[in-house]
Amino acid sequence: MHSHRPPPAPPLNLLRRVTTAGAALLLVGAAAAAPAAADTGNETDTLTVAIAQQVDSFNPFTAQLAVTTSILNHVYDSLVTVDAATNEPAAALAEEWEPSEDGLTWTFHLREDVVFSDGEPLTADDVVWTFTTIMENESAAIANGSYVSGFDSVTAEGDHTVVIELGEPQATMSSLNVPIVPRHVWEPILENEGEAFADYTGEDLPAVGSGPFVLTEHQRGEHITLEANPDHWRGAPGFDDLVFRYYSEKDAAVEALRSGEVSLVYELTEAQATALEGLDDIAVNFADGKRFQAFTMNPGARTQDGEEFGDGHPALSDATLRRAIVRAIDNEEIVDKAHGGRATAAGGYVPARYGDYHWAPEGEEATLSFDPEASNAMLDDAGYERGDDGVRVSPEGDRLELRMHVHQDRPDNVNAGLVVVERLADIGIEVENLTVDPGVLSDALYAAEYDLIFTGWTVNPDPDYVFSIHTCDALPEEPGSMQGDAYFCDEEYDELYRAQLAEYDRTARAEIIHDLQRVIYEEAVVNVLAYPDIREAYRTDQISGMQIQPDPGGNIWGQDGYWAFWSAQPVAAGEGDPSGPSAGVWIGVGAVVLVLVAAGGFVLFRRRATAEDRE
Numbered sequence: 029m030h031s032h033r034p035p036p037a038p039p040l041n042l043l044r045r046v047t048t049a050g051a052a053l054l055l056v057g058a059a060a061a062a063p064a065a066a067d068t069g070n071e072t073d074t075l076t077v078a079i080a081q082q083v084d085s086f087n088p089f090t091a092q093l094a095v096t097t098s099i100l101n102h103v104y105d106s107l108v109t110v111d112a113a114t115n116e117p118a119a120a121l122a123e124e125w126e127p128s129e130d131g132l133t134w135t136f137h138l139r140e141d142v143v144f145s146d147g148e149p150l151t152a153d154d155v156v157w158t159f160t161t162i163m164e165n166e167s168a169a170i171a172n173g174s175y176v177s178g179f180d181s182v183t184a185e186g187d188h189t190v191v192i193e194l195g196e197p198q199a200t201m202s203s204l205n206v207p208i209v210p211r212h213v214w215e216p217i218l219e220n221e222g223e224a225f226a227d228y229t230g231e232d233l234p235a236v237g238s239g240p241f242v243l244t245e246h247q248r249g250e251h252i253t254l255e256a257n258p259d260h261w262r263g264a265p266g267f268d269d270l271v272f273r274y275y276s277e278k279d280a281a282v283e284a285l286r287s288g289e290v291s292l293v294y295e296l297t298e299a300q301a302t303a304l305e306g307l308d309d310i311a312v313n314f315a316d317g318k319r320f321q322a323f324t325m326n327p328g329a330r331t332q333d334g335e336e337f338g339d340g341h342p343a344l345s346d347a348t349l350r351r352a353i354v355r356a357i358d359n360e361e362i363v364d365k366a367h368g369g370r371a372t373a374a375g376g377y378v379p380a381r382y383g384d385y386h387w388a389p390e391g392e393e394a395t396l397s398f399d400p401e402a403s404n405a406m407l408d409d410a411g412y413e414r415g416d417d418g419v420r421v422s423p424e425g426d427r428l429e430l431r432m433h434v435h436q437d438r439p440d441n442v443n444a445g446l447v448v449v450e451r452l453a454d455i456g457i458e459v460e461n462l463t464v465d466p467g468v469l470s471d472a473l474y475a476a477e478y479d480l481i482f483t484g485w486t487v488n489p490d491p492d493y494v495f496s497i498h499t500c501d502a503l504p505e506e507p508g509s510m511q512g513d514a515y516f517c518d519e520e521y522d523e524l525y526r527a528q529l530a531e532y533d534r535t536a537r538a539e540i541i542h543d544l545q546r547v548i549y550e551e552a553v554v555n556v557l558a559y560p561d562i563r564e565a566y567r568t569d570q571i572s573g574m575q576i577q578p579d580p581g582g583n584i585w586g587q588d589g590y591w592a593f594w595s596a597q598p599v600a601a602g603e604g605d606p607s608g609p610s611a612g613v614w615i616g617v618g619a620v621v622l623v624l625v626a627a628g629g630f631v632l633f634r635r636r637a638t639a640e641d642r643e
Contacts, residue, residue, distance in 0.1 A: 073266075074269040074270075074291075075270050075291045075571065075593060076271045076273055076289070076290040076292070077273070077290065077292045078272075078273055078275050078285065078290045078293045078294075079095055079252075079273065079274060080274065080275060080437050081094070081095040081437075082095075082248065082249070083096040083099065085228075085229045085230060086229060086231060086235060086246070087225075087228050087229055087230040088104055088207035088230070089161070089172070089209075090167070090170040090171050090228075091171055092170070092171050092511075095272075097171075098586055098587075099243070099272060100207060100243075101239070102270065102593060102594070103235055103237040103241060103242065103243050104209060104238065105120050105121045105238045106121065106204060106206055106207060106208060107121050107125075107155065107190075108121075108122055108205075109205070109588070109589045110203070110488075110489050110589055112575050112576070112577040112578070112589065112591040113577075113578055115588070116489075117202040117203060121138055121139060121238070122136040122137060122139075123138065127201065131194070131532055132193065132194045132196070132197065133191065133192070133193055134191070134194070135189065136189070136191075137189055138151070138155070138188040138189065138190065139188075139261060141261050142238050143261075144210045144213075145234070145236050145237055145242045145257050145259075146210070146213075146236045148212060148236075150208070150210070151187040152184035152185070153184055153187075154211045155182070156184050157214075157215065158211075159176055159206070160182055161218065162206070163176045163179055165218070165225065167223070167226035168218070175200060175204055175206050176206075177529070178196055178198040178529065178530075179194060179198075181193045198529055198530065199492070199528065199530070199537055200490055200529065202490075203488070203490040210236050238260075239260070240256070240262065240265045240590055240594045241257055241593075242255050242257050250274055251271055251272060252271070253269060253271050253272075254269065254271070255268065256268050265593065265595075265596070266597040267597075278293075282296070282303075282565075285304070285565060291566055291567050291570045292566040292567075292571070292584065294562070294584070294586070295563070295564070296564060297440070298367065298368030301314070301370075301563040309568050309569040310565055310566070310568065311565065312564070313563075313564050313566070314370070314563055315561065315582050316372075316381040316559075316562070316581065317372070317379055317560045317561050317562055318379055318486055318583070318586070319486045319487065319559070319560060319586075320377065320484055320556050320559050321371075321374070321482070321484045321556070322374075322483055322556045322557055323432070323448065323482045323557070324513055324553060324555070325514075325553055326344050326476060326478055326480075326515065327340070327350070327515060328342075328344070328515065329507075329515040331505060332505055337475075338476020338477055338507075339476070340476055340477075340478065341428075342426055343412075343426050343428060344430075347552060348407075349410070349412070349422075350553065352404075352406045352455060353455075353555070354396045354555050355398065356398075356403045356451045356452055356454060356455045357447070357451050357557070359558060362447055362557045362558050363558050365446075366440045366447065367443075367561070371440075372558065373557075373558055374556040374557055374559050375388035375549070375556065376388050376548075376556065377487075377545045377548055377556055378487055378491050378494075379559040382491070384534070385491055385538055385542075387541070387546070389546070396552065403455045404455050407455060407456065412456070418456055419458045428456065429458045429459075430458070430459050431460045432449070432459050432461055432462060432478075432480040432482075433469045433472050433473075433480070434463045434482045435464075435466050437465070438482075440560055441482045444557060446461070449461050473513060474507075475507065475508065476507070483513040483514075485513070489588060491541065492528070495528070497512030498521060498525075500517040500518075500519075500522055513554075515553075516553045516554070521548070521551075524540055524543050524544045525544060528544065562583040570598065571596050571597070571599065572600075573595075573596070573597055574591075574592045574595050574597070575594075575595040576592065
């Protein structure tokens with residue numbers, strides 16, 4: 029599932045205009061034109077990535093799973109992107125943009141050299157149609173509806189200018205990470221599918237987009253193939269083909285990396301990363317996590333109209349029980365036993381990587397810190413009496429036996445689940461540990477047929493999306509259509525969510541986002557456990573270098589944008605680097621020179637292709 033440092037908010041008394049030179053400046057070390065792949069002598073210039081998660085849909089209006097959105101980032105451009113080095117907003121389809129003084133009118137000036145992969149030019153009409161479709165069609169708003177929630181209108185002024193009118197200020201206007209699709213392709217699809225559009229999976233390939241790669245083939249459970257777009261406006265990718273190959277077991281993916289069958293493996297366990305370090309032709313990259321690990325509790329599922337459904341344990345509607353469960357879990361123990369120490373114990377919803385938007389309960393706010401004695405006392409006082417077997421019974425007479433769904437393909441979740449079982453037993457709760465296939469887990473979530481369920485989201489530099497999925501509007505319209513991962517609805521939370529979205533001042537917005545996290549924490553529907561470190565490895569005899577995000581210290585897989593695989597360069601035959609830097613993160617082979625025209629002068633930036641880049 030979806031989903032770093034938020035963009036700086038534009039002051040209302042100053043027009044923000046990102047000029048062409050300024051936009052280039054944002055891309056230092058990230059958007060230097062990667063040279064097209066040379067004739068290196070390799071028989072195949074293919075970069076292969078091992079994946080486990082099945083895609084949900086190639087429909088960019090509905091795709092939500094992390095693996096799918098990461099792939100589609102390479103197929104469709106957005107108006108703006110996130111700079112690879114700094115995580116700040118950067119130019120993409122829009123070369124420059126500015127708000128009006130009151131922050132209610134935003135004007136985006138598009139590049140004039142962008143064509144879709146079928147040769148048709150990308151114009152303002154495509155942008156207007158994409159956003160308007162999301163605004164007007166609920167089925168098209170599944171993935172990106174939160175971005176247009178405050179839009180009054182989107183219009184074109186000529187072929188290369190888009191004007192967005194807002195009903196109220198919207199802080200996400202500098203981070204509109206919405207795939208822009210070709211109207212001439214998608215309008216007929218929308219008309220043909222009608223009410224069934226939400227079920228359209230976009231399997232009619234090749235997909236037409238403006239990104240650096242073209243999605244050309246999908247063999248479910250086997251592989252997904254993308255081919256380089258030689259006419260991409262940023263320059264052709266270094267590799268001819270980008271292949272995502274399925275491995276149901278992570279150990280099998282690691283062996284494929286060892287043998288050279290794949291080029292990159294991500295989400296390694298600590299043991300796997302340790303085993304790969306120091307091997308010839310393999311580099312291991314560690315980065316601070318941008319994802320949180322959590323388990324949610326079923327507080328009683330219902331639709332927006334109030335229809336109850338599912339079979340969650342009735343006692344979990346009691347916030348006292350949910351809070352007692354949170355107090356019984358030691359997140360530091362989760363870090364040690366589930367992640368081998370390669371994680372940060374969590375408190376709030378936004379990972380520590382993202383600076384001022386991160387929040388952790390401290391002092392008087394730490395009302396649910398680990399304290400099993402307090403947890404037991406809370407349950408005793410609330411009338412949850414222990415039976416003869418030590419398992420508690422609710423005041424209504426329901427035995428506290430809870431089902432817990434855990435992803436069997438994620439060892440850190442499996443290990444964390446074992447800890448949860450032990451710790452809840454300490455407070456008189458029996459847990460049926462259901463370690464299941466991700467598809468089984470998803471089915472249980474959408475049917476609300478669970479009690480506790482493991483989940484996690486990748487958080488973007490602007491964290492609006494992961495908060496939007498907990499608003500009352502995100503409840504399902506009918507069973508099976510939820511947008512988030514918890515059946516949560518709270519008036520205070522919704523007021524705070526609207527307030528942060530309307531706040532352009534970064535400091536003030538961060539305070540509101542802290543309050544949002546406080547509500548989630550205190551209501552104890554979502555228990556955030558840890559921010560796992562990113563552990564990934566790649567073959568230095570296949571990839572000579574690629575851009576991490578942020579730089580330095582960042583990750584390769586799951587970037588905001590397509591920097592890594594667009595910038596990656598194949599190793600020429602016989603030129604493999606057997607030692608390989610452990611981060612191995614430079615653009616291209618050797619130094620890349622980016623000349624910027626700024627403030628009337630020339631600024632020269634040279635990136636070092638040396639082992640020091642790992643620091």
